[in-house]
Amino acid sequence: xxxxxxxxxxxxxxxxxxxxxxxxxxxxxxxxxxxxxxxxxxxxxxxxxxxxxxxxxxxxxxxxxxxxxxxxxxxxxxxxxxxxxxxxxxxxxxxxxxxxxxxxxxxxxxxxxxxxxxxxxxxxxxxxxxxxxxxxxxxxxxxxxxxxxxxxxxxxxxxxxxxxxxxxxxxxxxxxxxxxxxxxxxxxxxxxxxxxxxxxxxxxxxxxxxxxxxxxxxxxxxxxxxxxxxxxxxxxxxxxxxxxxxxxxxxxxxxxxxxxxxxxxxxxxxxxxxxxxxxxxxxxxxxxxxxxxxxxxx
Amino acid sequence: xxxxxxxxxxxxxxxxxxxxxxxxxxxxxxxxxxxxxxxxxxxxxxxxxxxxxxxxxxxxxxxxxxxxxxxxxxxxxxxxxxxxxxxxxxxxxxxxxxxxxxxxxxxxxxxxxxxxxxxxxxxxxxxxxxxxxxxxxxxxxxxxxxxxxxxxxxxxxxxxxxxxxxxxxxxxxxxxxxxxxxxxxxxxxxxxxxxxxxxxxxxxxxxxxxxxxxxxxxxxxxxxxxxxxxxxxxxxxxxxxxxxxxxxxxxxxxxxxxxxxxxxxxxxxxxxxxxxxxxxxxxxxxxxxxxxxxxxxxxxxxxxxxxxxxxxxxxxxxxxxxxxxxxxxxxxxxxxxxxxxxxxxxxxxxxxxxxxxxxxxxxxxxxxxxxxxxxxxxxxxxxxxxxxxxxxxxxxxxxxxxxxxxxxxxxxxxxxxxxxxxxxxxxxxxxxxxxxxxxxxxxxxxxxxxxxxxxxxxxxxxxxxxxxxxxxxxxxxxxxxxxxxxxxxxxxxxxxxxxxxxxxxxxxxxxxxxxxxxxxxxxxxxxxxxxxxxxxxxxxxxxxx
Numbered sequence: 134x135x136x137x138x139x140x141x142x143x144x145x146x147x148x149x150x151x152x153x154x155x156x157x158x159x160x161x162x163x164x165x166x167x168x169x170x171x172x173x174x175x176x177x178x179x180x181x182x183x184x185x186x187x188x189x190x191x192x193x194x195x196x197x198x199x200x201x202x203x204x205x206x207x208x209x210x211x212x213x214x215x216x217x218x219x220x221x222x223x224x225x226x227x228x229x230x231x232x233x234x235x236x237x238x239x240x241x242x243x244x245x246x247x248x249x250x251x252x253x254x255x256x257x258x259x260x261x262x263x264x265x266x267x268x269x270x271x272x273x274x275x276x277x278x279x280x281x282x283x284x285x286x287x288x289x290x291x292x293x294x295x296x297x298x299x300x301x302x303x304x305x306x307x308x309x310x311x312x313x314x315x316x317x318x319x320x321x322x323x324x325x326x327x328x329x330x331x332x333x334x335x336x337x338x339x340x341x342x343x344x345x346x347x348x349x350x351x352x353x354x355x356x357x358x359x360x361x362x363x364x365x366x367x368x369x370x371x372x373x374x375x376x377x378x379x380x381x382x383x384x385x386x387x388x389x390x391x392x393x394x395x396x397x398x399x400x401x402x403x404x405x406x407x408x409x410x411x412x413x414x415x416x417x418x419x420x421x422x423x424x425x426x427x428x429x430x431x
Numbered sequence: 432x433x434x435x436x437x438x439x440x441x442x443x444x445x446x447x448x449x450x451x452x453x454x455x456x457x458x459x460x461x462x463x464x465x466x467x468x469x470x471x472x473x474x475x476x477x478x479x480x481x482x483x484x485x486x487x488x489x490x491x492x493x494x495x496x497x498x499x500x501x502x503x504x505x506x507x508x509x510x511x512x513x514x515x516x517x518x519x520x521x522x523x524x525x526x527x528x529x530x531x532x533x534x535x536x537x538x539x540x541x542x543x544x545x546x547x548x549x550x551x552x553x554x555x556x557x558x559x560x561x562x563x564x565x566x567x568x569x570x571x572x573x574x575x576x577x578x579x580x581x582x583x584x585x586x587x588x589x590x591x592x593x594x595x596x597x598x599x600x601x602x603x604x605x606x607x608x609x610x611x612x613x614x615x616x617x618x619x620x621x622x623x624x625x626x627x628x629x630x631x632x633x634x635x636x637x638x639x640x641x642x643x644x645x646x647x648x649x650x651x652x653x654x655x656x657x658x659x660x661x662x663x664x665x666x667x668x669x670x671x672x673x674x675x676x677x678x679x680x681x682x683x684x685x686x687x688x689x690x691x692x693x694x695x696x697x698x699x700x701x702x703x704x705x706x707x708x709x710x711x712x713x714x715x716x717x718x719x720x721x722x723x724x725x726x727x728x729x730x731x732x733x734x735x736x737x738x739x740x741x742x743x744x745x746x747x748x749x750x751x752x753x754x755x756x757x758x759x760x761x762x763x764x765x766x767x768x769x770x771x772x773x774x775x776x777x778x779x780x781x782x783x784x785x786x787x788x789x790x791x792x793x794x795x796x797x798x799x800x801x802x803x804x805x806x807x808x809x810x811x812x813x814x815x816x817x818x819x820x821x822x823x824x825x826x827x828x829x830x831x832x833x834x835x836x837x838x839x840x841x842x843x844x845x846x847x848x849x850x851x852x853x854x855x856x857x858x859x860x861x862x863x864x865x866x867x868x869x870x871x872x873x874x875x876x877x878x879x880x881x882x883x884x885x886x887x888x889x890x891x892x893x894x895x896x897x898x899x900x901x902x903x904x905x906x907x908x909x910x911x912x913x914x915x916x917x918x919x920x921x922x923x924x925x926x927x928x929x930x931x932x933x934x935x936x937x938x939x940x941x942x943x944x945x946x947x948x949x950x951x952x953x954x955x956x957x958x959x960x961x962x963x964x965x966x967x968x969x970x971x972x973x974x975x976x
Contacts, residue, residue, distance in 0.1 A: 187827050190974045209831040217827040223820040225737065226552075226629060229719025232727060239728035240828035261718035265552070265628060276824075 140165050140287055140318045141186065145195035148181055148342075155181040157342035158195065163320055163335070165286075168313045170333035171322040178342040179322040180220065183291050186320075187217060200287060213242040216280035220292035220322075222272040224264030230275045231260030237279040249282035255304050269296035281308060288312065288319045294328060306332055358391040360415045361400070366408035375399055386410070446705075448565035453572025456559070457546040464545065465580040468538040472531055473584055475920055477591040479527045482924050483519040497522075504762045505790045508653025509797070511670065514679035520597035521678040524605050526923055528677065532609045533645050533669040535584060536616035539577050540637035543620030546573035549630035551710060560709060567701050570621060574697060577617035585610030601678030604686070608672025611689035615668045616641065618696025625703035627712040635744050642748055644669045646755055653759040668692065730830045734838035737816075738809055742842075745805040746850050749798065753854040756794050760787055760862040791858060791875050792944045798854050799882040799936060800914050802847050803889040807907055809843035810893035814904055823976045832971045840894055840963065847890075848883050855879025878942035884955035885936035889914075891962025898969030910935065 141163035148156040156178045163169045173179050184190045186199050188208030197204050202211050224233055234253075238244030253260055256274045267275065273296045280288060288309075294302050309319060309332055323329050329336060330350070337347040346353060358379065368388035373381040377396025382389050392400050392414075404412070458465075487493040497516035500506055507513070511529035515521030547570055550556045556569055589606035593599055616637075623637040624630075644667040651664030664670040668689060675685040707713055726732055813836065816822040826835055859875035862868075893907040914934040921931050932938055939955065940948040 184823075184976065187823075189823055189826060189976055191972070208826070209829045209834075212827060213829045217824075219820065219823065221820065223824075225733075225821060227740075228736070229721070231721040232719060232723040235723030236727055236729075236733055237824060237828055239723070240730060240733075240825060240830055242829050259718075260721045263716055263719050266716050 139163065139198070140167075140200055141169075141320060142198040143182070143186075143195070146182070146185065146192050146197055147194035148178075148185060148190060148192055155342055156185070156192070156195075159339065159342055160344045160347075161337055161339075162347070163318060165318050166313075166316055167335045168309065168319040168321065168333045170329035170336040171320055171339065172324065172326070172329055172336060173322075173339035174324060177339050179339060180291055181342075182339070183217070183289050183320070183322060186289060187212075214285050215287040215289055216241060216283045216285045217289045218273075218276045218280045218291060218293045220295055222276040224267060224272055224275060226263065226265035228264050229261050230258060230264070230267065230271075233264060233275055234260065234279040234282065238282055241283060241285070243283070245282050245284055249278065252278045252281055252308070255308070256301060270298060270301065273297055274301070277305065281312070286318060288317060288321075290319065290321045292323055292325075293321070294323075294325065302328070358393055358417060358421075359397065360417075361388075361390055361392055362411075362413045362415075363388040363390075363404060363407075364410040364412075365404075366410070369403050369407045372400065372403060375403070446565040446567040447571055448568060449563055450565070450568040450571045450575070453559070453564060453568040454575050455572075457569075457573045457576045460550075461542065461546055461576070464542060465538075465576070468542070469580055469584045469587070472534055472538065473587040473591070475527045475531060475916075476523060476588050477595060478924055479920065480519050480523040480592065480595050480597065483522050485925050486923055487516065487522060493517075504653055504655060504759065505786075505793050508649045508756070508759055508790075509793065511648065511673045512652050512664075514673075514676050518597075518678060519595070520592065520601045520605070523592070523597075524601075524673065524677045527920060528605055528609065529648075529669065529673040530919065532612035532672040533641060535581065535609055535613035536619070536641045536644070536669060537638065539581065539613045539616035540620040540623070540641060541634065542580065543573055543577045543617055544624050544630055544633045544637060546576065547621070548624035548627075548633045552628065552630045554710075557709065567704060570624075570700060570704055574617055574621050574700070577620065578614055581610045581613035581617065584613060598678060600681055604675055604681040604683065605672070605677035607686055608675045608677060608689075611686055611693065612668055612672050614693040615671075615689045615696065618693045618700065621700035622696055622703065625700055625707060625713065628710065628716065629712075631741075635741070639744070639748060641669070642752070646752060650755055650759065653756075653762065655762040658762075730825050730828075730835045730838040733825065735842060737812065738839075738842055738846075741805075741808065741812075742846055745808075746846070749801060749805070749850055750853055750857060752801075753794075753798060753857040754861075757858045757861045760790060760859075761865060787862060788874075788943050792878065792941050794858055795855070795875070795878050795882060796918055796936070796941070798858075799851065799879070799885060800911065800918060802851050802854070803886045803911055803914070803935070805850075806843050806847040806886050806890045807893050807911060809839065809847075810890060810897060810907070811904075813839045813897055814901060817901070817975060820976060826975060832975075833967055836894075836898070836967055836970050840890075840966075843890055844887065844963075847886055851879050851883055851886065852876060874943045877947070881940050881942045881947065881952055882936055884952055884959060885914075885934075885939055887959035888935040888955055888962070891959040891966070894966030895962040895969070896966070898966030898971075898973070900969075901973075 139162055141161060143159055143161040146156050146159040146161075147154070159178065159182060161171075161182065171179055171182070181190065185192050185197055186204050188204045188211070191205055200211055200214055204211060224230070228236070234249065235244060238249070252258075256278060258271065258274045258278060262271070264272075264275075273293065277293060280290075290309075294305055297305060306328070309321070312319060313332075319332075321329065321333060333350070335347070335349055336353060338345050364386050365388070366386070368383045368386060370381070370383060372378050372388070372390055375396055377393035378400060379391045379393075380389075390400075487497050494517065501513040501516055509530075510525060513521070513525040516525060550569075559569060560566075585606040588609060589602050592602035592605065619640050620633075620637050623633045623640070626636060627633055648664045648667040648670040651658075651661050651667070651670065654660050664674065671685055671688050674682070676682050703713065727736070813822070822835070826832065855876035855878060856872055858879075859872045863871040889907060889911055892910055896903050896906050914936060917926065917931055917934050917937070935955070938951040940946065940951065
């Protein structure tokens with residue numbers, strides 16, 4: 134039953150461009166209803182993956198299934214059920230934003246008129262400007278409105294907020310959250326970790342064309358360390374001897390350390406007897422997850 | 432202009448600050464463009480001069496041929512007024528000098544727009560402008576490069592013609608005439624680059640100026656010696672080099688015309704540039720509709736919408752060309768009045784019993800290549816859509832590859848073919864009416880349509896390359912360029928018959944000078960169909976973007 138519900142099911146995917154191996158045996162699985170963060174540094178193969186899923190690129194090896202179909206052979210039929218926002222939006226210079234939204238929406242199989250109006254309003258987009266005169270952020274908004282004014286099952290968003298200001302990023306987050314609540318599946322590729330952290334329930338991390346980590350946010354947090362700050366009468370230096378505690382630094386009454394999830398209860402036991410004045414524990418951000426996977430040591 | 436010239440060219444903060452840098456950048460970016468254009472254009476001139484004796488021999492028969500060429504209105508309309516065909520210099524100037532001057536105009540317009548508006552539209556000049564670069568430096572650098580290339584072309588022409596032993600004064604006059612014509616069109620390119628935010632529009636306007644100049648002089652030269660419209664030639668920049676009469680008692684003062692006009696146009700371009708915003712045209716961008724029209728709902732609608740402005744421009748231009756050239760056909764009435772002339776032409780013509788028919792055949796031969804260039808441009812559009820990433824946006828909708836490609840290819844086949852048919856009718860309409868001969872129109876229409884497979888073949892090469900090997904995008908242009916070269920000069924250079932026929936149009940029947948031959952028409956049509964099918968086959972199997 135699990136298999137049936139997979140919206141995206143990629144295994145062993147290989148795609149080469151001349152000598153470059155853009156995808157090197159990638160596995161990726163996105164279940165229906167997930168908002169799935171697709172994280173990776175620039176050039177790691179995120180866009181290539183999405184373009185294989187769109188049937189624009191033909192894989193060299195491995196399989197890719199999308200909405201139960203073959204993304205290469207069944208492209209037009211599958212595209213009725215999905216909408217796509219590229220990371221680098223290029224618009225026709227002489228068409229107005231409104232025309233482009235209508236064209237792309239209708240060519241996909243239909244456009245939700247009231248929703249289109251609502252999104253244009255929320256994103257504060259002027260649909261009468263010509264493609265050539267939009268700024269980068271506004272080009273991105275045109276593509277977002279075109280994709281989101283639809284009633285599709287799947288949204289493929291490739292770094293969709295690049296160029297948006299923080300206010301518009303918030304609108305974007307709200308809109309995608311609403312989409313999630315309506316039961317749509319979203320694949321959100323990004324290198325902006327806070328965006329993935331606030332929107333996604335699942336995350337896959339890709340590096341050099343390979344999947345390095347995949348799971349729920351909670352799963353991934355197990356893999357990393359909590360940063361603790363302690364102010365106490367006598368900072369417990371013996372913390373450094375506890376397995377799973379790293380980088381202990383003591384300056385006067387202050388102590389900072391990084392603690393693995395497995396060592397947390399032992400650490401708290403030791404701290405309890407050290408005359409704590411204040412204590413903060415910062416859970417790992419995706420930033421740290423990310424750095425851990427891409428700093429070259431993993 | 433004085434302010435511009437007076438600006439500090441080195442350091443400082445004038446509008447021309449950093450012009451040297453801008454010049455070197457344009458040279459670095461476009462060196463192949465200019466090198467190839469200049470060398471190819473130049474090479475025709477010494478090649479023609481070298482082939483002179485094989486065309487016009489040094490005896491009575493040669494003088495007869497020369498007199499026939501000089502009096503032939505078709506040749507005059509196509510190439511310009513002959514002044515002295517009995518010497519190698521004068522013949523070369525007539526045969527390739529005037530036409531070469533026009534082609535140098537095409538080169539200059541394309542080259543200047545390429546380095547100015549096209550770069551600006553792509554957003555690449557913004558970074559440069561943020562550096563210590565004056566407002567006019569990029570235009571000055573690009574224009575300077577265009578002028579330098581014109582100068583190099585002139586030097587090559589002068590050196591080669593002097594080297595071939597033609598008189599020094601004539602060589603210099605011809606070289607200077609062509610170089611200054613190129614300079615005028617450097618100015619035209621610089622001005623049109625200021626008008627609109629779109630490089631495509633700028634190119635369209637600039638090349639229309641070249642086309643109009645050519646048409647103007649064709650009317651002036653083709654209308655016969657006693658005509659009342661001969662003075663029109665003086666209005667055409669591509670006629671000024673011939674009017675300076677290189678090798679035929681040079682009239683040096685005529686060259687003041689291009690000199691003054693080029694300077695004026697360049698000054699105008701700078702003053703227009705000073706009046707506009709970076710990235711904008713002269714007019715502020717007008718807002719568009721907030722919604723797409725009801726029918727604007729598919730790849731077909733989009734392809735049509737994108738092609739429409741070019742279709743109108745090319746369609747109107749080609750039809751105007753046909754109408755104007757058609758109006759020249761009545762000059763043959765006066766030729767026919769002179770039995771001696773008529774007899775001479777009959778012996779020389781492309782086998783046509785009727786001089787007028789030979790004229791129509793020649794005109795169709797030129798026009799059909801222009802139609803093919805237009806059709807190929809429409810295919811080129813598909814490539815640009817893909818390179819810009821906009822094809823991806825459409826293919827990510829419920830549009831199949833075949834539907835997407837078809838949306839662009841079908842209009843590229845249908846519309847140029849219809850315009851070709853219209854050309855056949857309009858070219859012969861005035862003559863047909865004047866002589867009460869309706870069948871003439873039918874025959875010339877047939878002649879136009881018999882050449883259509885050549886257009887389809889060129890299109891087929893373009894579509895096949897785009898589908899199977901998009902990196903070879905230059906190949907179809909080489910095919911068309913080859914057709915132009917063979918058409919224009921293959922005969923003079925003494926190309927063997929097999930080479931002359933080896934173009935998309937060479938094997939098709941030249942109706943009405945030749946009888947209809949179904950075999951080549953059918954074979955080439957099928958071949959074109961196969962090429963297009965191969966393109967579709969490949970496009971559905973390759974990666975896009």
